[in-house]
Amino acid sequence: MAIKGVAIGGIENSGGQAGEGRVKNAILIAGPTASGKSALALDLAERKGGVIVNSDSMQGYSVLDVLTARPGAAELARAPHYLYGHVHPSTAYSTGAWLRDVTRLIEEGTFFDRTVIFVGGTGLYFRALAEGISEMPEIPQQVRDRWRYELKEQGSAKLHRILLREDSAAGMVLKPSDGQRIVRALEVLDASGRSILDWQAMRGRPLVDRASARFFVIEPERAALVSRIEARFDRMLDNGALEEVRRLAALGLDADLPAMKAIGVRELRAAMAGELSFPEAIERAKIATRQYAKRQATWFRHQLGPEWQRLRPGDDVKSTISAAVSGAN
Incomplete structure (x- = not known):
């Protein structure tokens, strides 16, 4: 029988509550586009018998196989890959939705007794994994459609005035030209009756166990x-x-x-x-x-903490990651 808090394989059992299961011994590899991070993750997954989880917002969309540089059939055959191409382009996929998808994989036992390698270029995904993210309400499709239609018909400036009237605190922190965030604030208010700022103040639990995780960010030479x-x-x-x-x-x-x-x-x-x-x-x-x-490199440089090992020009990246991971297990 599983006991809450006891590590089973690669997962710390959480008693079945959504979002509480933490992936132990996770490997996180971040880096700007075209930095070679996917190849590193694949090499590591093959040697460790691990699984790869997409941590790039664009690679989650279907249709965009080529333009988002998603792994091809040959790569997919070499190791299990998850959360690639599973979202239709008509969906505005979010960090929260991605985190829920990771939580679902945890709860389904997908990562049981496997090394889990998160790889990608979306900094907010990594932050959510390691630090938790504010819970957000489910938005009914009709509410989402309504505010998208209003944005298209009325423009962001007019919706910003509506937001200032209905939720002045949220309106004050958003620019009138930021249509997507204005729509997000309005749909959250519409669906829940609460300000998006209230929801953002509630921090969730990290999905990776920080003590056993290994964090790497690739900083390639610019030229x-x-x-x-x-x-x-x-x-x-x-x-x-x-x-x-x-x-x-x-x-x-x-x-x-x-x-x-x-x-x-x-x-x-x-x-x-x-x-x-x-x-x-x-x-x-x-x-x-x-x-x-x-922009990605700048974000990683300023937003990722000291636990992230920087892999810089001149480093033997593959050997450095292998040594760090081997030493941790």
């Missing part, structure tokens, strides 16, 4: 990363990125949805519509990717 980014985007084009954008466009989705903002979608759609030449669209997508990688 090498730029080269990798450009070569990778060229491969994406060779591997069907244009067809992928066509399939996404055929869904007729709202341009404000997160999946529609994946790097390369807007640029390639513009080229397909004749608004840009293809060489210009490709260059713009590469520039956008470089800028995104820089």
